[in-house]
Amino acid sequence: MSLLLEMKSITKEFPGVKALDNVSLTVETGEIHAICGENGAGKSTLMKVLSGVYPTGSYDGEIHFDGAHSTFKATSDSEAKGIIIIHQELALVPLLSVAENIFLGNERAKNGVMNWHETFDRTKGLLAKVGLSENPATLVDTLGVGKQQLVEIAKALSKDVRLLILDEPTAALSEADSTTLLDLMLELKRQGVTQIIISHKLNEIKRVADKITVIRDGASVSTLDLVQGEVSEDDIVRDMVGRDMSQRYPTRSPRAGDMLMEVSDWNVWHPDHGDRQVIEGAGFNVRAGEVVGIAGLMGAGRTELAMSLFGRSYGQKISGQIKIRGKDTVLKDVPAAIDAGLAYVTEDRKSLGLLLDDTIQRNTTLANLPKIATRGILDEGKEADIAEGYRKSLQIRTPSVQQIVGNLSGGNQQKVVLAKWLFTEPDVLILDEPTRGIDVGAKYEIYGLINDLSAHDKGVVMISSELPELLGMCDRIYVMNEGKIVGELSAQDASQERIMSMIVTN
Template identity: 75%
Template sequence: MTPLLQMQSITKEFPGVKALDQVNLKVMEGEIHAICGENGAGKSTLMKVLSGVYPAGSYDGEIHYDGQLAEFRDISDSEKRGIIIIHQELALVPLLSIAENIFLGNERASKGVIDWRSTFAKTEDLLKKVGLRESPGTLIEKLGVGKQQLVEIAKALSKEVRLLILDEPTAALSEADSQALLDLMLELKAQGVTQIIISHKLNEVRRVADTVTVIRDGTTVSTIDARTEAVTEDRIVRDMVGRDMANRYPERDRRAGEMLMEVSDWNVWHPEHNDRQIIKNINLNVRAGEVVGIAGLMGSGRTELAMSIFGRSYGQNISGEVKLKGQVANVKEIDKAIDAGLAYVTEDRKSLGLVLDENIRTNVTLANLEGVSRSGVINENAETTVAEKYRAAMNIRTPSVFQKVGNLSGGNQQKVVLSKWLFAEPEVLILDEPTRGIDVGAKYEIYNIINDLSAQGKGVLMISSEMPELLGMCDRIYVMNEGAFVGELTAAEASQERIMSLIVTE
């Protein structure tokens, strides 16, 4: 049987870096084919080669599609053949409607005039296929991320897709939205749509994939047929990182010391709607050497709590008290919160945590410019020395600290964010989804960094949507629902079932 897609000996080089080295990929028609690998392994680069983002001539090797040699010049060239890629960062226009987004650049028009009746009717059909009940005229900005993802798939279906590529499609989705998207993938498969999924969530890969290809360091390591072979997470992880990982969470000597941070009677109202209370009478504490977790469903208020504590960067009419080492701390502004000893690693590293167009050196020192300057003038040599120190300590994989942060993999970007805040020398580090969108190998490195911080006597407050991560890393876990804490569990008491029961019953 001839494969729908065959990529042979694909090699792609950038200055100083060989991103792909003789990669081979074979995708059969009608299957869901998963591509797994660590951040920086070359997965997204391979898909950009396939979709024409990197045009024919900019790489070595051959692409055969539907039995013919394919040399795509750009994205529109591959889309004409039914190859549609949905990137992790969704490409929708917030202030346009669903219908306008679906047919943007592919308008249903006659003699230059858009046929809106036909556009809306076709949009309704497409929305039914992906399970969306919204009106075609609904603005994208009114939709959650999960529904926006479905709009992207509807947009792909409008172009008569034959091969749908989904790059980390569930990275920003809730558990319910993730399951709905996976169900839709299986429905599309039943309709004959071939799909490639890039994902770090191995339980999702096992659920939907017929075939799994693992890429490591720009080369193909293995291809597993899930229909005839056992596909275990341990096997995929071993192929991804090149070693066994018997324990996903490194061991740590758990010893809680002096009280570092106490938050008392913390209340926050919505920044735009002053009659809507978001955070309700929160009391929490973090001791030296502790990793304290906050569990809860998306929308429970975890991020809003963290941001409001860190310089009141979220909310209005905020009341309550923050103490650091027993003294009332001024955290009314971000710079004062930093001076008091707080740091906050945002869940959105690309928009809020990094300056993507700047290099590693500039990003690492952003939160503590005084540490590399004198009389208001930055010492570039000192800045380079600091960046090189954290590059080595954090194992940031890059040819140089002068590399643009936007060119790094997700895991390495996260290490740059952590480096920035560690250079500010905080007493308490608030981590909001610290491993979102990064692979198991990079996660393990982040976990080791967290353990090192606790060993140094720092306090860590960790927000995560992955319950196994909280259970594996935390000494205590606060459970949050609808803006309030509904329980507190020690590591010995905590389980996924206990956390969920607190959420749904309190």
């Protein structure tokens, strides 16, 4: 193979932070090269340097592409060379069609007049390449996330891509959609498309990647060759976190105490389609000191169940019973749920969990402002002290609580969401995909926090698409399928096979 990309001694600084420190990366033509590291290690920053998001002059070091020294003042410069990046947050316009999105900024037009026949014809060919049969006129917001990801790749292929960069491409995908995407990556490799993938999912990386470069604390620490030698996940993790992690999940001793919450015969209808029932007759309970898991495939109703319980923030025509500490309770809205001792950490931290353009300090206290107010006036000094306390206890990696949350890594953003809800002092904390899109080191810290909560007699309900995570953390696991709870397993009896068997036979 010939060398396609060489990044030499890349150093990138932000005020008070050195994000990249003398990082080097080489990628050969036709390979899939993975970049791994903890949240905040500098992976996405390095790719933004490569793609021109951070232009030449804003960093030190050199980029050589296809043997020539390259300077990119904007993403249009890198795209002209065939370097296309697909960010974790997809850049599609929801109310435009698939065809319009694919050729947005690259329109098939002459003298300002769109050639719709060519646009639709070429779109059909590109969609076929990524395994989609959708009509080019289909609006993007009617597609699932998995298909939207494939549309992004089709858009990249329309630009004669030579180096395709995928940043956490499967973070929000179901297992089936993830498999489809990984298969497509391998097919693109066979077609000669060089690819860089950033991912925390080590099993997926081992499946598709030829080499892995590990970045830690802004520096490149190793490049592992998966083709030439056997590389274990433990090898990758050790380089990522700088230490051996003999256990992925911290040990804990089950200590179920008093009943905290009981849900029975819970029914919920879709908020927009009143004839569609999404939760049917669901019931479960959680005791003090317990970590209770909810397993199920994408679309099983896990998030809908959690949100409907949390102050009816999802659904309509909701019925059923909730008991908190043995007393019938009506959680008519979110403030009532918070007052009753319930908290919900959403799976979508960026859209629903945080104010990304505000500070850590403001985000930390949002859910419990009365606690830092006197006669309706916020005590900003008290607010700062509280936020600083959570910054230290949760090890949020930032020098100040005045940092804008949108500038934090995914793992640190997740810790801010947790801080916000811990400040409400809940008895029951519902965690919806609490480790999605974060690295193994940050995951371990959040697992430790969950264990600490249970040790202080809190009840934790954990929703996760990762069955090993549920098996490693939970005392009991409820299994959901098509809006119903179809089974319950103790930690001793639970296995991936038994959970999947319950799903497919109910």
